Amino acid sequence: MSEEHAQFEPAEQQAIRAAVAAGKPAICPRDGATMTSRAIGGGSFGLGYARRREWLICPTCKRSLIFDRRRGTRT
Numbered sequence: 776m777s778e779e780h781a782q783f784e785p786a787e788q789q790a791i792r793a794a795v796a797a798g799k800p801a802i803c804p805r806d807g808a809t810m811t812s813r814a815i816g817g818g819s820f821g822l823g824y825a826r827r828r829e830w831l832i833c834p835t836c837k838r839s840l841i842f843d844r845r846r847g848t849r850t
């Protein structure tokens with residue numbers, strides 16, 4: 776049986792998001808591989824966009840999740 780659309784479980788997603796939000800590299804909880812991140816642009820106005828999304832992908836098990844990186848007000 777193959778899981779074509781394998782996803783992380785909610786607890787795993789939470790752990791990955793917490794790590795990335797803390798400025799740490801995203802590590803796959805399944806196999807310990809460093810996940811690659813790909814920015815998801817909202818079009819050609821990516822730089823001026825207040826919200827940035829990243830697509831974190833594990834190169835080993837191919838699981839992925841969307842990370843919503845919110846930008847607070849600049850100080």
Ligand SMILES: [Zn+2]
Nearest residue numbers: 803805833836
């Ligand atoms: Zn993995």
